Amino acid sequence: MGLDRRSFFQMLGLTGLTLALGKDAKAAPSEEEAVSFKAVLYDSTRCVGCQSCEFACAETNGLPEPTDVPETGVVRQLDETRRTVINSYETSKGEVFVKQQCMHCNQPACAAACLTKAMFKNQEGPVTWRGNKCMGCRYCMVSCPFDIPKFEYHSANPKIVKCTMCVDRLAEGELPACVENCPAEALTFGTREELIKEARRRIHDDTDTYYDYIYGEHEAGGTSFLYLSPVSFNELGFNTKIQKSSYPELSKGFLYSVPSIFVLWPAMLLGLQQATKDNELKTENDD
Amino acid sequence: MINTDTMIYRDNDGKNIWQFLKQELKPKGKWLTPFNLISLPIMLLGLVLIVIRFWKGIGSITNLTQDVPWGLWIGFDVVTGVAFAGGAYVITFMVYILNMKKYHSIVRVTVLNGFLAYVFYAGALLLDLGRPWNVVNPIIGNSFGTSSVLFLVAWHFLLYMIAQLIEFSPAIAEWIGHKRAHKILSAMTIGAVIFGITLSTLHQSGLGALFLMAKDKIHPLWYNEFIPIMFFVSSIFAGLSMVIFEGSISNKVFSDQISEKNQKAHHSIVISLCKICAMAMFAYFFLQVLIFVHEQHWSYLTTSWGLWFLTEMFVFVLLPMLLFVYSYKTNSFFMAKVAAVITMLGIIINRLNVTVIGFKWDAAVPYYPSWMEIAVTLAVIFTEIWIFRWIINRMPVLRESPQWAKK
Numbered sequence: 001m002g003l004d005r006r007s008f009f010q011m012l013g014l015t016g017l018t019l020a021l022g023k024d025a026k027a028a029p030s031e032e033e034a035v036s037f038k039a040v041l042y043d044s045t046r047c048v049g050c051q052s053c054e055f056a057c058a059e060t061n062g063l064p065e066p067t068d069v070p071e072t073g074v075v076r077q078l079d080e081t082r083r084t085v086i087n088s089y090e091t092s093k094g095e096v097f098v099k100q101q102c103m104h105c106n107q108p109a110c111a112a113a114c115l116t117k118a119m120f121k122n123q124e125g126p127v128t129w130r131g132n133k134c135m136g137c138r139y140c141m142v143s144c145p146f147d148i149p150k151f152e153y154h155s156a157n158p159k160i161v162k163c164t165m166c167v168d169r170l171a172e173g174e175l176p177a178c179v180e181n182c183p184a185e186a187l188t189f190g191t192r193e194e195l196i197k198e199a200r201r202r203i204h205d206d207t208d209t210y211y212d213y214i215y216g217e218h219e220a221g222g223t224s225f226l227y228l229s230p231v232s233f234n235e236l237g238f239n240t241k242i243q244k245s246s247y248p249e250l251s252k253g254f255l256y257s258v259p260s261i262f263v264l265w266p267a268m269l270l271g272l273q274q275a276t277k278d279n280e281l282k283t284e285n286d287d
Numbered sequence: 288m289i290n291t292d293t294m295i296y297r298d299n300d301g302k303n304i305w306q307f308l309k310q311e312l313k314p315k316g317k318w319l320t321p322f323n324l325i326s327l328p329i330m331l332l333g334l335v336l337i338v339i340r341f342w343k344g345i346g347s348i349t350n351l352t353q354d355v356p357w358g359l360w361i362g363f364d365v366v367t368g369v370a371f372a373g374g375a376y377v378i379t380f381m382v383y384i385l386n387m388k389k390y391h392s393i394v395r396v397t398v399l400n401g402f403l404a405y406v407f408y409a410g411a412l413l414l415d416l417g418r419p420w421n422v423v424n425p426i427i428g429n430s431f432g433t434s435s436v437l438f439l440v441a442w443h444f445l446l447y448m449i450a451q452l453i454e455f456s457p458a459i460a461e462w463i464g465h466k467r468a469h470k471i472l473s474a475m476t477i478g479a480v481i482f483g484i485t486l487s488t489l490h491q492s493g494l495g496a497l498f499l500m501a502k503d504k505i506h507p508l509w510y511n512e513f514i515p516i517m518f519f520v521s522s523i524f525a526g527l528s529m530v531i532f533e534g535s536i537s538n539k540v541f542s543d544q545i546s547e548k549n550q551k552a553h554h555s556i557v558i559s560l561c562k563i564c565a566m567a568m569f570a571y572f573f574l575q576v577l578i579f580v581h582e583q584h585w586s587y588l589t590t591s592w593g594l595w596f597l598t599e600m601f602v603f604v605l606l607p608m609l610l611f612v613y614s615y616k617t618n619s620f621f622m623a624k625v626a627a628v629i630t631m632l633g634i635i636i637n638r639l640n641v642t643v644i645g646f647k648w649d650a651a652v653p654y655y656p657s658w659m660e661i662a663v664t665l666a667v668i669f670t671e672i673w674i675f676r677w678i679i680n681r682m683p684v685l686r687e688s689p690q691w692a693k694k
Contacts, residue, residue: 109500117430133430134418153346
């Protein structure tokens with residue numbers, strides 16, 4: 001089988017196509033937009049564990065009301081009917097409550113993982129799910145370092161369920177339901193920059209109460225939910241070993257290698273093929 | 288089996304093509320074989336389970352949890368199945384790029400195997416999709432998640448299936464006896480092969496790269512930044528072991544189709560493949576040692592996970608590697624088969640360790656596949672074998688091409 005003009009052009013076409021597709025493989029979203037992200041500061045020294053946020057969340061999102069209460073030693077999990085939960089921890093400074101929900105990362109692993117852009121980082125900061133795009137592959141769940149997205153396993157039309165930072169309410173100028181309904185002012189809404197400053201101020205003004213760390217400032221490259229705590233975050237069941245750079249960074253190297261392979265491989269393979277074919281012709285002539 | 292040469296290899300230039308196809312669709316040979324008696328009930332059961340799955344949701348037949356969203360269907364069917372299909376790109380590389388004529392007699396059956404593996408195991412992916420009606424979104428429309436490794440893998444599956452179909456298509460043209468189509472399709476082979484090898488390099492490694500973001504979830508002994516390279520290197524010997532394994536079965540089951548010359552050549556092909564496997568496995572084992580030293584996970588070795596890791600490395604990589612060396616030193620066909628089977632088990636273990644067993648290894652509720660997930664997996668495999676058998680019995684895959692096609 002020889003390489004005639006036609007197959008040569010076919011090959012050229014194929015190489016062009018591969019180049020075009022190779023370029024598609026861009027890396028993670030850029031960091032520049034991180035400045036104006038909206039965020040929520042959760043101050044666990046103020047939280048009284050009243051579950052008002054859970055009730056408000058359930059009401060806003062049409063989910064069943066919580067029936068259990070935070071209890072030390074029991075970790076209540078997020079699931080497809082609960083987008084936020086309050087848990088209680090016995091620590092060196094007594095009982096501490098911790099709220100859990102989506103962290104709304106600056107560079108979300110779930111959005112980088114999503115092959116249909118169903119998981120989406122809004123310009124204002126919230127990470128939301130768009131059902132008309134999602135194909136239900138659950139790669140977002142595999143990738144999320146905080147294990148936040150949940151899946152409706154028992155539905156023929158399943159959804160990915162997670163906190164949306166009440167993106168619809170934000171659009172109408174309202175606060176997220178949990179922030180608005182917190183009677184203890186444990187939740188504060190604002191821009192990420194403001195809230196980091198506010199968190200620093202609180203730590204600075206009252207070093208006895210606060211543990212000197214803002215969880216979420218750097219975790220996973222920075223998140224829009226920021227946490228203050230009276231004790232080390234280890235004591236509150238947080239993953240403190242989580243990397244400080246963003247998660248999409250981890251697959252960036254691989255994705256960057258794709259265009260190079262797409263250029264180098266076909267050229268090299270074609271060269272090899274031509275080289276070995278020439279050998280064959282010579283021996284045929286010798287015969 | 289009757290000699291079907293005269294029936295199939297006529298040049299029917301489209302006249303009685305429908306009649307011909309209708310006749311070909313009918314089953315050939317005996318029906319009540321042990322294989323049929325075992326596989327048919329499982330395939331029917333699988334069909335019932337699939338109906339239930341689409342009716343009541345994925346949770347109705349799988350044990351997947353919120354912590355472990357990918358189970359047997361992804362870890363075995365897709366990730367392991369694709370590794371086993373790696374033989375196609377290795378053999379086409381040897382035959383069409385390096386012009387190694389010796390392996391020409393196995394190239395078609397290997398490509399067919401690879402193609403069917405992609406169709407069925409990537410097809411099994413549809414069962415695992417919660418919202419399969421949106422499956423076209425990454426391909427058509429404006430929802431391209433180009434930062435996703437899965438986007439790359441999805442495109443590559445699709446394009447590679449097309450490339451493999453083109454590589455295999457001359458056999459289809461020979462079957463229906465279309466000379467013109469045969470000429471055109473044959474001319475496209477080299478292009479498809481080059482394209483296919485490039486795609487394979489990227490998506491074999493891409494399947495590993497899928498798990499790069501699951502850094503905190505996979506057991507440290509199996510998570511490292513080199514997963515993509517390791518998946519690629521291991522796909523070489525995974526694919527070739529599959530070629531050896533499948534070849535030794537096909538040579539018995541379809542012996543009536545294979546010419547005496549090719550049957551004899553098969554032995555020497557297998558022995559040569561053993562050398563490639565041994566080399567690739569040596570490189571793989573060496574890389575594993577380097578990675579292990581680099582990551583400094585010595586403390587894990589004394590745990591049960593460490594024991595499991597060492598078992599994988601020594602019993603399922605080093606041992607079959609030595610067996611491959613032994614089989615080509617002693618020219619032992621039997622040992623080659625043993626080595627191939629152990630290697631394949633090792634690949635299954637390795638892929639499951641990364642994707643399922645070592646994934647969320649510290650989860651409160653560990654995941655075990657339900658019997659229904661296993662039944663569906665078996666049904667998928669059996670269906671693939673049925674289609675494989677159907678094609679082998681009709682198209683010139685194992686047997687020689689008709690005279691007109693050889694020019």
